[in-house]
Amino acid sequence: MLHSTITPSAKRAAFRARLASGELVRMPGAFNPLSAKLIEEKGFEGVYISGAVLSADLGLPDIGLTTLSEVAGRSAQIARVTDLPALVDADTGFGEPMNVARTVQILEDAGVAGLHLEDQVNPKRCGHLDGKQVVDEQTALKRIRAAVEARRDPDFLIMARTDIRGIDGLEAAKDRAKALVDAGADAIFPEAMADLAEFAAIRAAVDVPVLANMTEFGKSELFTTQQLADVGVNIVIFPVSLLRLAMGAAERGLDTILAEGSLTSRVPEMQTRARLYELVDYAGYSSFDADIYTFDLRNNHN
Numbered sequence: 001m002l003h004s005t006i007t008p009s010a011k012r013a014a015f016r017a018r019l020a021s022g023e024l025v026r027m028p029g030a031f032n033p034l035s036a037k038l039i040e041e042k043g044f045e046g047v048y049i050s051g052a053v054l055s056a057d058l059g060l061p062d063i064g065l066t067t068l069s070e071v072a073g074r075s076a077q078i079a080r081v082t083d084l085p086a087l088v089d090a091d092t093g094f095g096e097p098m099n100v101a102r103t104v105q106i107l108e109d110a111g112v113a114g115l116h117l118e119d120q121v122n123p124k125r126c127g128h129l130d131g132k133q134v135v136d137e138q139t140a141l142k143r144i145r146a147a148v149e150a151r152r153d154p155d156f157l158i159m160a161r162t163d164i165r166g167i168d169g170l171e172a173a174k175d176r177a178k179a180l181v182d183a184g185a186d187a188i189f190p191e192a193m194a195d196l197a198e199f200a201a202i203r204a205a206v207d208v209p210v211l212a213n214m215t216e217f218g219k220s221e222l223f224t225t226q227q228l229a230d231v232g233v234n235i236v237i238f239p240v241s242l243l244r245l246a247m248g249a250a251e252r253g254l255d256t257i258l259a260e261g262s263l264t265s266r267v268p269e270m271q272t273r274a275r276l277y278e279l280v281d282y283a284g285y286s287s288f289d290a291d292i293y294t295f296d297l298r299n300n301h302n
């Protein structure tokens with residue numbers, strides 16, 4: 001009820017242990033705290049907090065407009081309601097290496113299990129857009145070193161994302177990944193890999209966990225969790241998928257009101273009131289204080 005009772009440090013330790021086991025960690029993107037609860041209930045191993053989703057949620061493009069406070073606020077809301085470890089997209093770290101250090105501490109305070117920092121120039125753009133630019137190697141490494149030095153919980157995962165594949169190719173991505181690991185990165189997120197062989201090449205180049213980004217309508221093909229596990233990928237994110245599904249359903253629903261004047265034909269597709277109440281645990285609140293829960297589902301159409 002109310003919130004997760006597992007401390008951030010325990011979630012981080014569990015995340016590290018799961019990664020060390022070699023088993024794939026599946027992290028769908030939670031577009032809000034409620035969807036994080038659903039992800040947990042379905043049995044996934046973690047939740048991802050996407051920058052693309054946060055900006056879209058605010059009605060903004062994903063081009064570096066969102067602030068650290070907005071990302072930290074959303075991260076804290078999500079981390080508070082789930083026992084799962086959360087990995088948050090910290091874009092380029094919101095500025096210079098000094099800002100990156102502050103970003104790490106603020107996101108540690110938000111209760112997430114780790115973050116990823118990318119090597120794009122500021123302002124960044126979605127990794128699947130054309131016209132991206134990356135910083136030189138020394139600048140990229142400084143960001144990671146600053147992040148590692150600033151962290152207070154040694155289990156807080158600092159993942160380095162490199163966007164260089166789409167600009168200078170796979171060899172450059174392998175070199176950059178190795179250098180980022182030498183600078184202290186705990187894991188690597190190679191953005192916009194073209195195929196499974198490219199994931200395998202990054203996997204072979206470094207000895208830390210590797211993440212695969214299974215975002216739809218992007219530059220990577222969509223592979224199954226089994227295919228990714230078979231090439232040694234350790235974490236898979238479905239960053240924007242739940243938002244895309246929900247928004248697809250919302251759009252169809254709005255069209256139905258326009259066409260039919262009612263949503264009756266869509267009700268079978270909706271999450272029921274009973275299911276929603278189960279997910280947010282009305283019953284738990286009721287046993288905590290029977291006076292606050294007087295609603296009886298049996299009196300409703302559901």
Ligand SMILES: C[C@](O)(C(=O)O)[C@H](CC(=O)O)C(=O)O
Pocket residue numbers: 049050051052053062089125126127128213215216218239240
């Ligand atoms: C993973 C990502 O950084 C995100 O913000 O979720 C995006 C996802 C997307 O825009 O599809 C990305 O740059 O890949």
Ligand SMILES: [Mg+2]
Pocket residue numbers: 050051052062089091126127
């Ligand atoms: Mg992003």
